[in-house]
Amino acid sequence: MTGFIIFFMTSFGLAIFFMVRMKKHAKEISIFVTLALIGFTVWIAIFMDKTINPYRWIARVIDITGL
Amino acid sequence: MEQARISSWQFFLLTFMYVLGTTFFLRPGGLIAVARQDAWMIWLWTGAIGVAMAYLWMKLAAYYPGLSIVQVCTKAGGKLAGGFIAMCYIGFFVQLASWVVRNLGDFMKSTLMPHTPITVFHVMILAVVCYATVKGLESIARTNEMLTPIILLTFIIICFLMLPEWNTDRFQPAFRLEVWKTMKETRNVIAFPYIESIVLMMMFPYVKSRQKASFVWGMTIATLILVAVTAFTVGVLGVTRASHETYPLYVIVQEIRIGSLIEHLEASITVILLVAIFIKLSTTFYCAVTGICQLFQLTDRTWVAVPLTLIVSGLSLSNENVVENISWDKRYVFEYELIFGLFFPLLLLVLAWLRKRRVQH
Amino acid sequence: MRSKKLMLIFTILCLCGLTGCWDMVEINQLAIGSLIGGDIDPKSGNQIVYYQIVNPKAVTAQGGAGIKAPVYTYRVEASSIAELALKSSESLPRDLFPDHYQSHLITERSARQGLRPFLNFLERQFNRRTDLYLIITDSPLSDVMNTYTLLERLPGRSLRSLIELQSKSSGRVSRKCRVKDLVENMESSILTVLPMVALQTLKHASSTDRYEKINANGGELRLSGGAVFKQDRMIGKLKLTQMPLYYLMKGEAKVFYDTVKLNSNNVDLRATKIKVHKKLSYISGRPVWRLDIHAHLQIMSNEQQQKLTTKNLAEIKEAFNRQTAAKINDFFEQAQSKRWDLFGLEGQMKNKRGKEWAKALQEKDFWRQTKLYCTINSKITDIGEIIDPYRGN
Numbered sequence: 013m014t015g016f017i018i019f020f021m022t023s024f025g026l027a028i029f030f031m032v033r034m035k036k037h038a039k040e041i042s043i044f045v046t047l048a049l050i051g052f053t054v055w056i057a058i059f060m061d062k063t064i065n066p067y068r069w070i071a072r073v074i075d076i077t078g079l
Numbered sequence: 080m081e082q083a084r085i086s087s088w089q090f091f092l093l094t095f096m097y098v099l100g101t102t103f104f105l106r107p108g109g110l111i112a113v114a115r116q117d118a119w120m121i122w123l124w125t126g127a128i129g130v131a132m133a134y135l136w137m138k139l140a141a142y143y144p145g146l147s148i149v150q151v152c153t154k155a156g157g158k159l160a161g162g163f164i165a166m167c168y169i170g171f172f173v174q175l176a177s178w179v180v181r182n183l184g185d186f187m188k189s190t191l192m193p194h195t196p197i198t199v200f201h202v203m204i205l206a207v208v209c210y211a212t213v214k215g216l217e218s219i220a221r222t223n224e225m226l227t228p229i230i231l232l233t234f235i236i237i238c239f240l241m242l243p244e245w246n247t248d249r250f251q252p253a254f255r256l257e258v259w260k261t262m263k264e265t266r267n268v269i270a271f272p273y274i275e276s277i278v279l280m281m282m283f284p285y286v287k288s289r290q291k292a293s294f295v296w297g298m299t300i301a302t303l304i305l306v307a308v309t310a311f312t313v314g315v316l317g318v319t320r321a322s323h324e325t326y327p328l329y330v331i332v333q334e335i336r337i338g339s340l341i342e343h344l345e346a347s348i349t350v351i352l353l354v355a356i357f358i359k360l361s362t363t364f365y366c367a368v369t370g371i372c373q374l375f376q377l378t379d380r381t382w383v384a385v386p387l388t389l390i391v392s393g394l395s396l397s398n399e400n401v402v403e404n405i406s407w408d409k410r411y412v413f414e415y416e417l418i419f420g421l422f423f424p425l426l427l428l429v430l431a432w433l434r435k436r437r438v439q440h
Numbered sequence: 441m442r443s444k445k446l447m448l449i450f451t452i453l454c455l456c457g458l459t460g461c462w463d464m465v466e467i468n469q470l471a472i473g474s475l476i477g478g479d480i481d482p483k484s485g486n487q488i489v490y491y492q493i494v495n496p497k498a499v500t501a502q503g504g505a506g507i508k509a510p511v512y513t514y515r516v517e518a519s520s521i522a523e524l525a526l527k528s529s530e531s532l533p534r535d536l537f538p539d540h541y542q543s544h545l546i547t548e549r550s551a552r553q554g555l556r557p558f559l560n561f562l563e564r565q566f567n568r569r570t571d572l573y574l575i576i577t578d579s580p581l582s583d584v585m586n587t588y589t590l591l592e593r594l595p596g597r598s599l600r601s602l603i604e605l606q607s608k609s610s611g612r613v614s615r616k617c618r619v620k621d622l623v624e625n626m627e628s629s630i631l632t633v634l635p636m637v638a639l640q641t642l643k644h645a646s647s648t649d650r651y652e653k654i655n656a657n658g659g660e661l662r663l664s665g666g667a668v669f670k671q672d673r674m675i676g677k678l679k680l681t682q683m684p685l686y687y688l689m690k691g692e693a694k695v696f697y698d699t700v701k702l703n704s705n706n707v708d709l710r711a712t713k714i715k716v717h718k719k720l721s722y723i724s725g726r727p728v729w730r731l732d733i734h735a736h737l738q739i740m741s742n743e744q745q746q747k748l749t750t751k752n753l754a755e756i757k758e759a760f761n762r763q764t765a766a767k768i769n770d771f772f773e774q775a776q777s778k779r780w781d782l783f784g785l786e787g788q789m790k791n792k793r794g795k796e797w798a799k800a801l802q803e804k805d806f807w808r809q810t811k812l813y814c815t816i817n818s819k820i821t822d823i824g825e826i827i828d829p830y831r832g833n
Contacts, residue, residue: 031382043375044382051389058396065397066174067407074414190566192463199462206454252791317624323563334571334620339604343539 013059020052087289089220092227093362094279094297099304100359101182102272104328104352107309109405112322113264116249117256119310121265126302129273130295132420137291139424140283142431148280149370155431164423165374171419172278172367173387177394179360180204185401190329191349201395204360205388211361212368212384216285219361226358230351237347238311240335245314266413274420281366325401471534474511475596477545477585480553488517489524490585491536492596509648510593513585521561538568542596544619548578551667551674559623559672570620573603576667576674579639586646587639590656599661603635611684611695612663626671630784633678633686638664668780676778685771689731689783691716696735700759705743707756711735711818720788722796727807729785731814738822747828753820761816772812785810
């Protein structure tokens with residue numbers, strides 16, 4: 013997990029640096045940051061054995077609505 | 080938006096490979112377990128339903144020519160509601176991509192390379208697919224155009240090599256299907272692969288001509304090939320073995336023996352599957368990335384594609400094993416995908432029709 | 441220039457993810473299995489396995505460079521099948537490589553107890569093939585697995601070629617005696633027949649001195665008949681003389697040998713290009729199985745002392761047809777009396793549509809009422825190099 017965090021921080025930092033240098037729009041940078049952070053959350057959840065499982069939520073919703 | 084243009088032949092091949100992609104490998108076993116020797120018939124009605132749904136989607140696309148489904152959502156539904164529906168679609172595409180990636184990882188890990196961590200397979204294929212997405216739709220279409228004939232030829236040769244094991248008695252007793260019961264139990268086949276091909280609606284604006292014909296023909300020919308593959312599995316492997324195996328086609332190829340020299344040809348079917356998964360995954364991934372770019376009006380796909388690989392590789396580890404995947408697929412996939420394949424398009428169609436009427440008045 | 445540098449860095453990064461590293465297989469670290477023998481200890485219920493591992497140095501050695509043992513046999517005993525694979529690593533200095541097994545021997549006592557755990561285990565592994573030939577033996581397994589074979593020095597290969605050659609040349613065995621052929625009938629009522637081999641034990645056959653002796657008899661694995669399986673359990677045996685009849689009736693025989701007696705003289709015939717038409721119908725309240733066999737005959741030996749005229753040829757044909765039909769009827773009746781549905785008649789009846797079949801199937805063992813009508817049509821197409829036999833004194 014530590015390896016992943018270090019890898020993520022380094023590449024995230026580098027990416028932000030390059031994006032700012034290439035003078036990208038604020039919207040692009042913010043979408044990138046959002047997606048990267050979502051990905052980071054998903055992976056940290058995996059490392060902590062609390063996998064984000066959308067299938068279980070969907071199954072619950074379908075069971076409740078009785079489809 | 081990208082200035083790509085693909086020909087109707089390239090779109091036909093994309094549709095064909097998308098529908099066929101992982102289906103020919105993963106579906107026959109489950110169908111044979113339910114319908115036994117009559118399993119090949121299931122494709123006939125599921126294919127018909129798939130094509131009917133395709134006509135619904137094309138009717139929706141006809142209201143907004145030159146727009147992809149994500150753009151249609153915002154146009155027909157407005158910024159808020161349409162945006163919400165578009166986000167749902169993008170989430171759906173991302174989930175599809177994670178499924179496809181997991182299929183590859185599961186297969187490689189359980190058959191060829193059991194000691195390799197599954198994430199290695201996921202990351203490797205996603206790296207290639209990310210690169211393909213950044214390069215654009217034309218590159219994907221051209222790669223597909225080049226690879227499809229090679230794959231089909233190899234597959235046909237393999238089928239011929241296994242024909243000595245064919246036994247027509249394995250189809251007895253024939254035509255004993257309880258139609259309604261089987262339709263209920265195999266409704267998941269309508270979802271995967273047919274409802275999933277709504278992804279290809281993202282590519283409609285880029286097709287130069289005859290999108291409708293190529294789309295429908297792609298689905299139809301893929302269905303016929305699936306009928307043949309299922310019948311072939313029953314004829315060569317038999318109902319007993321095919322219904323127990325996770326990957327019946329792989330077992331068939333594993334047992335090819337030409338003389339006493341040529342054996343162990345399973346690597347060839349693995350390569351075929353790898354290429355098929357690459358095409359399906361690059362299509363889905365490209366559409367997810369383009370969807371995000373179109374929704375938020377971005378021009379550069381790179382900075383969306385790279386973080387998306389992180390998300391997709393993470394989501395593909397949601398299920399613990401292939402059995403969880405299979406049981407979820409059996410119970411929930413049809414109801415879940417019906418929302419995206421029927422409910423949302425109908426809603427958008429109604430909204431589009433209302434808007435048109437309002438404009439006319 | 442900059443993009444080229446980036447591409448180079450990216451390529452090097454990709455190379456670090458070489459997946460071969462985890463699943464890398466070094467051929468010198470493999471124990472390539474050739475023949476596997478399975479047994480059950482009747483007292484403790486433990487699974488016993490004999491792994492016959494190929495000794496690569498002996499197999500590739502030059503002819504005159506001193507014969508070394510081509511195979512080594514390891515015996516492993518454990519309480520379950522999965523534990524066997526684990527325990528084998530206690531004695532094997534290399535990694536067991538099951539992908540290349542040639543044949544699988546099972547003892548009769550193990551077959552009679554049932555092979556379900558073994559079949560389930562084999563099907564579940566990704567690296568074990570189920571198109572292995574499965575052979576049953578009633579000789580002591582330790583003797584069979586510790587015998588060096590001549591000519592074909594790898595016993596696993598020797599058994600494999602025995603089956604493949606015999607299926608083409610003598611009709612006493614069929615190539616469809618693989619693990620997958622047994623698995624296919626696991627959930628149906630069709631019986632499977634697997635070949636049986638027996639060993640005439642020879643004292644020095646477990647040492648490579650055997651290769652220096654001229655007498656090749658004794659110590660070889662011989663086909664001794666067939667083992668009849670109902671799903672995964674052995675229920676009986678077929679004699680070696682019955683095996684050609686069984687395969688003939690199933691339509692799997694490529695060749696069939698028989699000797700007819702005419703005027704107290706033997707005529708040896710070889711039937712080829714055998715076509716079998718089978719039909720199951722319901723006539724006058726009972727099922728009738730019609731078997732029409734067409735074959736081309738070749739005269740191998742003719743001990744008659746008369747000219748080979750067309751009349752004589754017709755007599756030979758007639759004798760062959762009559763004799764084979766009688767043998768087939770006898771064999772069928774024997775199988776019926778033992779309640780062996782060797783030809784899948786029960787299964788075929790269950791698949792038939794129609795009121796009479798549905799009504800009849802409510803009776804248990806209805807298939808035993810089947811009457812066999814067998815007709816043989818043959819043509820003598822090859823009489824050999826001489827026409828009339830030489831007359832002696």
